[in-house]
Amino acid sequence: xxxxxxxxxxxxxxxxxxxxxxxxxxxxxxxxxxxxxxxxxxxxxxxxxxxxxxxxxxxxxxxxxxxxxxxxxxxxxxxxxxxxxxxxxxxxxxxxxxxxxxxxxxxxxxxxxxxxxxxxxxxxxxxxxxxxxxxxxxxxxxxxxxxxxxxxxxxxxxxxxxxxxxxxxxxxxxxxxxxxxxxxxxxxxxxxxxx
Numbered sequence: 110x111x112x113x114x115x116x117x118x119x120x121x122x123x124x125x126x127x128x129x130x131x132x133x134x135x136x137x138x139x140x141x142x143x144x145x146x147x148x149x150x151x152x153x154x155x156x157x158x159x160x161x162x163x164x165x166x167x168x169x170x171x172x173x174x175x176x177x178x179x180x181x182x183x184x185x186x187x188x189x190x191x192x193x194x195x196x197x198x199x200x201x202x203x204x205x206x207x208x209x210x211x212x213x214x215x216x217x218x219x220x221x222x223x224x225x226x227x228x229x230x231x232x233x234x235x236x237x238x239x240x241x242x243x244x245x246x247x248x249x250x251x252x253x254x255x256x257x258x259x260x261x262x263x264x265x266x267x268x269x270x271x272x273x274x275x276x277x278x279x280x281x282x283x284x285x286x287x288x289x290x291x292x293x294x295x296x297x298x299x300x301x302x303x304x
Contacts, residue, residue, distance in 0.1 A: 113156065113252065113256060116255075117155055117156055118153070120159065121150055121153055123159075123212075123216070124218070127161060127210060127218055127220070128161065130187070131182050132181075133163065133220070136179075136181040137165055137178045137222075139177075139181070140167065140171070140174035140175070141167050141169075141174065142165050142174065142178065142224070143165070144165050145163065145164045145165075145166070145236050146161075146163060147162045147164050147235045147238075147239050148160070148161075148235070148239060148269060149162070149269045150162065152239050152246075154251070154258070154269065156255050157258060158258065159218045159219070160218065160219040160220070161219070161220045161221065162221045163220070163222045164223050164225055164235060165222055165223065165224040166225055167227075168227040170226050170227055175206070179191060179193075179208070182208060182222075183208065187210050187212065188208050188209070189209045189210065189211055190208070190209045191207065192207045193206055200298075201223075201225070201229055201299060202229035202230075202231075203225045203226060203229060204223075204224040205221070205222075205224075206221070206222040206224065207219060208220040208222065231299075234301075238270070238302075238303050241303050242273050242303075242304055244304075250276050253281070253282045254272050256283070256284070257272050257275075257276065257284050258272055260283075260284035268300065270300050271291065271300065273304070274302045275287050275290045275291070275294075277304050278302070
């Protein structure tokens with residue numbers, strides 16, 4: 110149990126090192142935006158999927174500013190690729206940026222920067238979800254979540270919120286149970302469950 114908790118702690122510390130190295134907060138602030146950490150980094154549940162989830166807000170919302178901030182981040186040579194999707198006319202009303210970064214030790218990180226329009230119904234929503242998940246955790250459920258996430262085979266993508274939902278709401282405790290739970294609880298689209 111302590112090994113998984115220590116790995117999660119180390120991964121969180123390394124994620125913050127990446128954020129600082131790339132000056133993500135500063136580059137977004139330079140275009141009048143603020144950055145909130147969400148997802149597993151906010152909760153302290155990063156285990157084998159090295160990703161950083163960030164939600165960005167600006168008012169006024171300026172598409173060119175989004176490009177400028179990401180361009181500054183991408184100027185770091187450790188950022189190997191960046192992809193972009195304009196979802197301003199979709200349900201979540203955002204610009205999605207996904208940057209792939211490789212550390213000096215060869216560790217690959219994915220940085221998801223979601224620039225959310227101020228009129229999106231999801232403004233602040235996922236920050237609240239993360240905070241509520243964290244408050245709902247017990248030592249037992251924290252360990253179960255880390256163990257399940259750690260057991261996910263390489264190359265198989267599992268959304269953290271699905272694991273949190275299965276463990277906290279439905280009492281799932283092992284990866285095998287989670288696989289059964291997932292088969293019985295299909296999901297598509299944006300997951301809005303909160304504990």
